[in-house]
Every structure is written in C-alpha cells, then in structure tokens.
Amino acid sequence: MDKLTKEQRHRCMASIRGKGTKPEITVRKFLFSRGFRYRLNHPRLPGRPDLVLRKYRSVIFVNGCFWHGHENCKYHVLPKSNAEFWQAKIERNHARDIEEQxxxxxxxxxxxxxxxxxxxxxxxxxxxxxxxFTLNSIFLKDHSVKRYALPKEEHAMAAEPYFSNE
Incomplete structure (x- = not known):
C-alpha cells in the first residue's frame, strides 16, 4: 500500500525532471573539464539525446535505472502497487530507447x-x-589517416609512338 495520498503521489511523480538531472550534470561537468564540448538535447535528432558531441559524431544518453529498465540493477525495482502499469511503461521506454539508438x-x-x-x-x-577513453577512441578511429595503395599505373600514351622508317 502506498504511504502517500493520490494527490501527494501525483505531485511527487510530476516533479521528476527529464533534463538537468544530477547524473547528467555529473557527466556534463566531467566532459567539460576534460575539454569535450557538447550540445544539450538536440531537437532534430531522434530521442533528443542528453549530450551531443558533433566533433566525435557521438551522442550520450544518461539513463535512470528505474525509468529505462536497467536489467540486473538494484535500482530497477518495480513498485508493488499498480505493477502492470509500471511494467508496461518501462517496457515501452526500453523499446523506444532501442528504436531511437x-x-x-x-x-x-x-x-x-x-x-x-x-x-x-x-x-x-x-x-x-x-x-x-571511448570518445577519444571514436575520434581517432573516425579521423585516422587512411592510406590507400595506389594501383600500378601503366604509362598511357598520348600519341602513337614515333618510328622512323629509315
């Protein structure tokens, strides 16, 4: 049984944010201190990723274990009340995440x-x-110099060879 009234629970759940969460700010501060520059919640990309690093052609999603269904995690525990609703909601979130990625x-x-x-x-x-490390590896892989082996060229002639009949 829920300890809160229906109105209290509604207010509590409505106050949960989707942007600017503590885990997201932790990642943002770390990346910025290491020289990574990013954009937040780019509206034209599927799923509006939390961080978009265009230079690295990478997006970062900072997911809550409960809301996105992190399997084998102690923070992903379904509530006992209204369990069917929460199970369906988390499965929809998980399926949406996979499709966006x-x-x-x-x-x-x-x-x-x-x-x-x-x-x-x-x-x-x-x-x-x-x-x-992952971001730097992606950058190096995507921006490495590609060396191509040049095919052996046969000397093409612009005109017929000159033979003297003397």
Whole structure:
C-alpha cells in the first residue's frame, strides 16, 4: 500500500525532471573539464539525446535505472502497487530507447548510454574515465589517416609512338 495520498503521489511523480538531472550534470561537468564540448538535447535528432558531441559524431544518453529498465540493477525495482502499469511503461521506454539508438546508428552517430548506477561514488571515476577513453577512441578511429595503395599505373600514351622508317 502506498504511504502517500493520490494527490501527494501525483505531485511527487510530476516533479521528476527529464533534463538537468544530477547524473547528467555529473557527466556534463566531467566532459567539460576534460575539454569535450557538447550540445544539450538536440531537437532534430531522434530521442533528443542528453549530450551531443558533433566533433566525435557521438551522442550520450544518461539513463535512470528505474525509468529505462536497467536489467540486473538494484535500482530497477518495480513498485508493488499498480505493477502492470509500471511494467508496461518501462517496457515501452526500453523499446523506444532501442528504436531511437537504431535510428541514430543509421544516421552515422555513435550511441553511448551511461546508467545512473554507474555514476554512484564507488564507480563514478572509472565510468567517467572509460567514457573519455571511448570518445577519444571514436575520434581517432573516425579521423585516422587512411592510406590507400595506389594501383600500378601503366604509362598511357598520348600519341602513337614515333618510328622512323629509315
């Protein structure tokens, strides 16, 4: 049974934000301090990713474990009341996330998902360092100099060879 009244629960759930969350701000501060520049919630990209790094052709989604259905995570626990509603809602969110990432991949974007549980103090530094490493690896892979082997050229002649009949 819920400890709050229906109005209190409604007010509580309505106050949950989708932008500017603590996990998102943690990632933003880390990336900015490391020299990464980004845009927030780009409206023309599918799913309005939390962070868009155009130079790296990458998008970052900072997902809450409960809202996006992070499997095998202690923060993804379904409420006991109205369980069918929450199960359906989280499954829709998860399916929508997969579809948005598929569309972004087709457009040539690299999709990175950072989960809320990966930003807890015990593992935060490791997660953020691996994020920076991943972004740098993507940049190097996409911008490396490609060396092509030139095919052997046969000397083409502009005119017939000159033979003297003497």
């Amino acid at each position: 598929r569309k972004l991949a087709q457009m040539g974007w690299h999709c990175i998902t950072v989960w809320e549980c990966q930003l807890k103090p015990a593992v935060r530094e490791k997660t953020l360092e691996s994020l920076a």
